[in-house]
Amino acid sequence: MGWFKKSSPREESTTTATATTTPPPTTPHETPVSKGATYLGKNLNINGSITGRDDIQIFGRHTGNMQLEGDIDIKESATIQGNLKARTIQVGGNAEGDLIASSKLHIKRTGKVTGNITSPVLALKEGAVFNGEVNMRSR
Amino acid sequence: MDMSTTGASVSLVSENIKIEGELSGEENILINGRVIGSIKLNGDIVIGSTGVVEADIDGNTIIIQGEVKGNVIARSHLEIQSTGKMIGDISARSIDIKEGSTFEGRSHMIKTDRSATVAPVKQPSPPPPAATADSQ
Numbered sequence: 001m002g003w004f005k006k007s008s009p010r011e012e013s014t015t016t017a018t019a020t021t022t023p024p025p026t027t028p029h030e031t032p033v034s035k036g037a038t039y040l041g042k043n044l045n046i047n048g049s050i051t052g053r054d055d056i057q058i059f060g061r062h063t064g065n066m067q068l069e070g071d072i073d074i075k076e077s078a079t080i081q082g083n084l085k086a087r088t089i090q091v092g093g094n095a096e097g098d099l100i101a102s103s104k105l106h107i108k109r110t111g112k113v114t115g116n117i118t119s120p121v122l123a124l125k126e127g128a129v130f131n132g133e134v135n136m137r138s139r
Numbered sequence: 140m141d142m143s144t145t146g147a148s149v150s151l152v153s154e155n156i157k158i159e160g161e162l163s164g165e166e167n168i169l170i171n172g173r174v175i176g177s178i179k180l181n182g183d184i185v186i187g188s189t190g191v192v193e194a195d196i197d198g199n200t201i202i203i204q205g206e207v208k209g210n211v212i213a214r215s216h217l218e219i220q221s222t223g224k225m226i227g228d229i230s231a232r233s234i235d236i237k238e239g240s241t242f243e244g245r246s247h248m249i250k251t252d253r254s255a256t257v258a259p260v261k262q263p264s265p266p267p268p269a270a271t272a273d274s275q
Contacts, residue, residue, distance in 0.1 A: 050158050051156075
């Protein structure tokens with residue numbers, strides 16, 4: 001059984017660090033972390049279209065089209081059916097439909113895409129599944 | 140706001156996002172953006188102050204800080220906070236409508252099953268005084 005003597009100086013160091021780094025909140029109602037990011041959880045099913053300017057992280061199911069000015073991150077547990085259009089699209093889950101990214105498209109190791117993809121920059125990791133056509137239009 | 144997430148995760152619809160369609164599942168959700176269609180969740184629903192919902196809502200605990208147009212069913216509790224605007228009918232097991240909020244519609248309380256035990260109230264026996272009244 002040890003007396004964790006190290007813990008007390010470490011605590012001191014963290015408290016001093018946070019004290020120096022905490023910036024004064026400019027807008028109290030807007031937290032920078034949640035601002036501009038939609039999070040759709042694992043147990044949420046959406047049947048319909050999503051549009052907007054923010055980023056989206058999807059863990060659940062979505063059937064329908066998505067058109068965003070932000071980024072789409074399709075997580076490993078997610079299943080998407082529909083056409084997607086966004087700045088960057090990351091696929092770690094299942095996506096069925098045409099994907100159009102204006103800057104970058106990334107299919108991860110766990111990703112599975114069925115449909116045509118359009119993007120100026122493309123990344124396909126080993127292990128990814130992709131059935132469809134690629135169109136790499138220049139920016 | 141209590142942070143008692145009943146096992147399920149919390150989804151967030153951010154301010155600049157619009158969802159047109161049906162939302163369903165077992166999730167808690169915070170809506171700061173727009174939702175048009177229907178929301179039916181086995182979870183808690185919070186419509187944030189920037190949230191605009193044009194949909195019928197069905198959930199457990201529902202807290203309205205933004206705007207809702209549609210019928211709302213709260214299986215446990217419904218709260219319309221002072222910034223909230225609710226247009227439509229509500230059904231809830233318990234309601235809390237704060238001062239300053241807007242509510243246009245009908246309200247219907249969902250009765251708990253325990254109401255059956257409340258029903259047999261002690262009935263006063265009026266026959267004796269009634270009899271005396273008749274005699275007079």
